[in-house]
Amino acid sequence: MTKIFDFFERVAKLLFLLSVLLLAFWVIFGSIDVYQYAVVGAVYEILWFPFLLLFFTLPIINLVMYVKNKFSFKTIWLYALLINGLTVFYLYKSVGY
Structure with a gap:
């Protein structure tokens, strides 16, 4: 056990x-x-898709657990x-809504 x-x-x-790391990624690359x-730019282009997948999956996993x-x-x-909620809020506000 x-x-x-x-x-x-x-x-x-x-x-x-x-x-x-997800929050730090979007804050850092969203502000520069x-x-x-x-x-x-190359680092951002390589990492944006895995972090986008984490953006959608991590809140679900954390909520279930x-x-x-x-x-x-x-x-x-x-x-x-x-x-994760703070990350969602930050990205929502950075888009301009």
Whole structure:
């Protein structure tokens, strides 16, 4: 039983880190001109699609795991979900709506 708990704890930390990286990616590349420098533009072009997939899948995974943990405030899933909500809000506001 403890092996399963350790596995879910590692997955929770990984998904929390991915949520933070997702927010950082969109904030950084949304606030600078990515095509001013060729290297930055190339990195952006390589990474935008995987981060777009993460943008749609991470909130769903985090919500499912948060519900599965019975809405506990002690789990990291809630905080990852809040960061995903902040990312959605940031992208919504950066588009101009």
